[in-house]
Amino acid sequence: MSGSNPLTVPECPTIPSLLKEVRTGNMRAISRAISLLETNGPERKALLEGVEPFSGHAPIIGITGYPGAGKSTVIDQLITAYRSQGKKVGVLAVDISSSLTGGAILGDRIRMQHHSLDERVYIRSMGTRGHRGGLSMATRDAIHVLDAAGYDVVLVETIGMGQEEGEIARIAQTVVDVVAPGLGDDVQAMKAGILEVAHIVVVNKADHAGAHETLQSLREWVPEVLLATATTGEGIPSLVEAITRHQQSLEVEAPISG
Amino acid sequence: MTTATTPIRVLIGKVGLDGHDRGVKLVARALRDSGVEVIYTGLHQTPEQVVNIAIQEDVNAIGLSIHSGAHTSLFPRVLELLKTHHAEDIAVFGGGIIPSDDVGPLMETGVRALFPPGTSMSRIVEFVKGLPR
Numbered sequence: 001m002s003g004s005n006p007l008t009v010p011e012c013p014t015i016p017s018l019l020k021e022v023r024t025g026n027m028r029a030i031s032r033a034i035s036l037l038e039t040n041g042p043e044r045k046a047l048l049e050g051v052e053p054f055s056g057h058a059p060i061i062g063i064t065g066y067p068g069a070g071k072s073t074v075i076d077q078l079i080t081a082y083r084s085q086g087k088k089v090g091v092l093a094v095d096i097s098s099s100l101t102g103g104a105i106l107g108d109r110i111r112m113q114h115h116s117l118d119e120r121v122y123i124r125s126m127g128t129r130g131h132r133g134g135l136s137m138a139t140r141d142a143i144h145v146l147d148a149a150g151y152d153v154v155l156v157e158t159i160g161m162g163q164e165e166g167e168i169a170r171i172a173q174t175v176v177d178v179v180a181p182g183l184g185d186d187v188q189a190m191k192a193g194i195l196e197v198a199h200i201v202v203v204n205k206a207d208h209a210g211a212h213e214t215l216q217s218l219r220e221w222v223p224e225v226l227l228a229t230a231t232t233g234e235g236i237p238s239l240v241e242a243i244t245r246h247q248q249s250l251e252v253e254a255p256i257s258g
Numbered sequence: 259m260t261t262a263t264t265p266i267r268v269l270i271g272k273v274g275l276d277g278h279d280r281g282v283k284l285v286a287r288a289l290r291d292s293g294v295e296v297i298y299t300g301l302h303q304t305p306e307q308v309v310n311i312a313i314q315e316d317v318n319a320i321g322l323s324i325h326s327g328a329h330t331s332l333f334p335r336v337l338e339l340l341k342t343h344h345a346e347d348i349a350v351f352g353g354g355i356i357p358s359d360d361v362g363p364l365m366e367t368g369v370r371a372l373f374p375p376g377t378s379m380s381r382i383v384e385f386v387k388g389l390p391r
Binding site: 027028031032034035038039097098101102103104105106107109110113116117122123124125127129 | 263264265267286287289290291292293294295296297298299300303306307310311313314315316343344345
């Protein structure tokens with residue numbers, strides 16, 4: 001061990017030097033910045049003021065859907081697709097924190113593990129820490145950090161508890177809802193909730209029984225519904241195209257509204 | 259939420275080739291139940307993957323389970339990589355089948371704690387909760 005106990009004196013860079021490192025894409029600095037934002041301490045304001053001017057470039061893609069529908073596996077495939085386009089990819093994966101203890105098992109990245117050695121992919125797991133709405137309090141702040149650090153696209157995975165996940169619609173430009181066949185009829189689709197805000201719905205596990213029926217019933221409610229099998233990558237190119245189309249439609253709209 | 263309630267973050271995973279993950283899952287759950295944010299990596303991680311994930315997740319500690327006999331190379335490699343990334347402040351601890359003769363030398367390389375089979379969960383939890391923040 002080194003002489004000065006590195007544990008009791010953790011690396012504590014000043015905010016300006018931390019921001020400088022974030023802008024160069026230093027992963028340790030990015031991680032520290034996100035942790036500081038998560039603790040919502042006194043540094044938050046200065047950090048946000050430091051990153052926000054450099055933010056606003058990366059498309060933010062929200063991935064939502066029930067637990068087990070395949071959100072993380074879809075993200076794994078999207079990372080591969082965007083990396084093949086040469087893009088730097090940031091991922092924020094939110095899992096639920098225990099309301100009893102505050103503890104959490106953050107396990108989304110298990111499905112994304114063959115990207116953990118790619119220097120142009122940053123994956124961060126976040127606990128909800130008591131925040132409701134499918135994301136954590138600091139998710140929006142963390143997006144600004146990744147955007148300012150030069151990530152070309154940011155993928156945000158919600159906890160996936162279903163109908164109370166509207167917050168992602170206020171944070172992401174494009175919301176993708178991942179559903180699996182056999183989880184309810186079209187009356188479920190009629191209910192208010194995530195399908196209202198989803199721009200694209202992916203019927204994942206297309207190799208399972210009932211996938212085509214689910215596709216048909218959802219087509220009555222959502223403009224863009226696709227079939228995919230995320231474990232094999234089937235249908236992912238169509239999803240990437242649909243996301244791009246949606247992003248382009250926003251670019252066309254933007255000058256009119258603004 | 260304030261700094262005082264910020265949970266400790268710990269990476270829990272298995273490095274190397276063995277698939278014995280019952281113990282490591284129990285540890286992950288015990289830590290969750292004591293208020294820790296556990297980043298669970300699953301099986302078959304390389305030291306390089308573990309260290310990259312630890313940095314991206316800004317964890318306070320890395321807990322590794324090894325039943326393959328490769329502990330004498332895997333722990334030192336993780337510590338070496340942490341040093342390369344200037345991340346020696348991340349504490350490394352472990353469990354699994356580690357012969358008592360190997361414990362001393364591993365602790366000398368910088369492993370903070372090794373918990374042999376039969377260790378009570380409360381001892382592991384106590385160790386993690388006692389880590390400097």
